[in-house]
Amino acid sequence: MLFNTLNFVGFLAILYVLYLVLSHRGRNWLLLAASLLFYAMISAPSDAWFNWKVLALIAVPTISEYIFALLIERAGENRRRAKLFVTLAVTVNLVILGFFKYFNFFVANVFVTLEKFGVATPDPFLRIALPVGISFYIFKLMTYSIDVYRGQMKPTRNFMHLLLYASFFPNLVAGPIDRARSLMPQIAQPRPVTLQFFYEGCFLFAWGLFLKAFIADNLSPLVEPVFGKGTGFTGLEVLLATYAFAIQIYCDFAGYSHMARGVGRILGFDLMVNFNLPYFATNPSDFWRRWHISLSTWLRDYLYIPLGGSRGSSLMTNRNLFLTMLLGGLWHGAAWTFIFWGIYQGVLLIAHRMLKPLLDLIPQPSSRVGVQAWYWLRVVVFFQFVCLGWMLFNASSLSQVEQMLIALATNFTPQLTPQVETTLFRLLFFSLILVLVQLYQFYKDDLMAIYHAPWGFRAAFYTACFYLLLLFGVTGAKEFIYKQF
């Protein structure tokens, strides 16, 4: 039951009607039941309706967090005891995440290494299926005990509130990774459910659906042939497929985040903004302030700063940056390509940090046009670095990346074959509306600029989007890319 299905719309409509007539307490119970049902349904194999077993995967870490948070509070001023409890809480989460997400990868790599030394290896005795959204809800839950330990929030006595926080269906599968200290009070306090929230939520949901069904899913056929095969393509074909993937992954993931925030908004919640025009970034630091904000700030608050952040020497800061991004890459999945993507992002951040004094020496233009041109030049240049990262991210192996880079470097013929012409046209056609909307958001300095636009403009915009979706929108509930993480 993905967000982009009629089933989900029906599910949400029924839920909302019931939600409206219930008290605050009733609403929370309803949301919990709906969230658990949603997770059981979305985790079900193709031949079944539900998979109730997966609920244990949410329940176990939630119970652990609940108990350890209370123990941390009881430890009071005894920081050593509190530290022990928070360490145990984090360990339980990491063991669950590590087992389900990295066990297969670890065993496969150990066996490959052993085989290189001539040691016979058995078939892996366990093949672990990756539970949907585990990286998201485990990271969400970890913020609870850590924030309690840091004294940034009080632990709850109400287990249901914590279970609802962990399983809250709008952001369960692919984020945003809302902090406990932000979402738990919204669960505990009565929430206003107003017509304005309904409008805003519907707007966000519809725009997210448009990003997914009109842009991301239509760009997918331009990406898959190249990344699926990896060889036998010209440099230009590789470049266009990589650009298409950059737009696809943004629209797929940001689309999901918008829909999640829209559903949350309809129900009276404020979920985190997860994207802030990331491709308008001019450098790696800027990019990570705009891309997957709920993860990048999580990594900053719960990994980079505890590692020492930028408080130590330059060498230590670089080490912290590197480790943070390496683990950020690994968070995405158990594959070498994700690890190298993380390393690449770490290296970019370090390189930018080290080169910044030199870059600052470049004379800045003073005229208005010059300032704009200089900004957009940096945006375009940095976008190429982002795309190089996406190549690593989406490739099936490092040798594929090598082949693609070789094609880019040695076989780049800017010739418009019919195939290239089609790819280029579709890339431009399906991306055009995104570029226009984002420029409008940028110059209006408002991510909700369309929503705040004059009604005549909105009417024309909604109508255009409706017909574009009706004609070109991809139906058939294509899965979200980040669902696999």
Next chain:
Amino acid sequence: MPRNSFTSSSDGTVAHKLPLGLIGAIVLTLLTHVWILNSESFWRFFQLRAVAARDDNVRLEADFRLMPPAEADPARVFLVGSSQTREGIDVGMLNERLGGGGVKLYNLGISGAQGLDMLMLAPRLIEHRPAAMVWVPSIHTFYFSYDTSKIKMVFDPVLTPGWVRHHELARLWRERDTLIEAYLGLAFPIYRYRDQMARISLAWMQQVAFHGPQPLEPQSLYKFKPGQMRDERYFARYGKVKDMFKSDEWTQWHQESFLDFARLVSEAGIRLIVIDAPIHPMTRNTYDHQRIDKELHDLLRENAERIGYSYYSADQLPPFEEAEYADFLHLNVNGRNRLTGIIADILEREGFGSPKGESNQDPAAKLVTRQTGS
């Protein structure tokens, strides 16, 4: 730098107002919808750019919408059925031959049309008041599994009772999206033909973007170009297929749909002429032809008199040579010319067009006579 504007940052003024943007959008959407339904240029665009086989459904819709009132044609004859009709009959040649007799023919064959599809198309066909319909069904029309994903493009609510009757509850639930999409397609023609319209529009925009606008010229009705024929490997591969056509859960429904179609057409006072489509001799190796052919011919023959349609079975028609086929089911240009001649003869005998002064013998008997030269 845009601020991180959480939705809660909105100023609260909107809540006290009507959602004017949404209301405006609904009005604009309805206006656009009305324009689409009534715009000749919109449908002409798709009619002229529809590629044979790939875009048959949108072309048929455009044909319907652009067809002059029935009074404009003295006697209107629709050639209906699957790609075997579209590919196998030269409507230009027929109009040339029979037009003098005041007959105007339209080739409305669409790829893959089976019994169910024809029943769903019946109301629209009847609405345009033809004097006669020529349906060229084949084994594929009744004995081939039905792809429900294509139902949206021909859907008519006339099918709903049958859909409910022929499906178990669990299957009805599984196929609910198909029906929802079909009904949505009824409301929005753009949604109904979205795949074909999207493909045509994208191709046109790409053409304009890279090569400039080109004059609109009608696409050929035929997928196979003159002289084009499947190679030996194709025939060798498909010659080995067994049970390509067989009775399955859909067969009875296709057959019932055919009879319902024939009944509806007859009741509307339209002459229905059913002619067995020629199929490549090797096709018979791919199914139990003795049993199935007999079963099919019996069905068509036995109901002809009862319902009131004319039926010309394969054994009444001259056989076609292998060299007259482009593939297993479709005729090439030579075969098309010959089938067109046969149909012209039948139509003349049925009273459409100007007879050439030949004897008033049974049209099928005449056709066999011509073929054998006796």
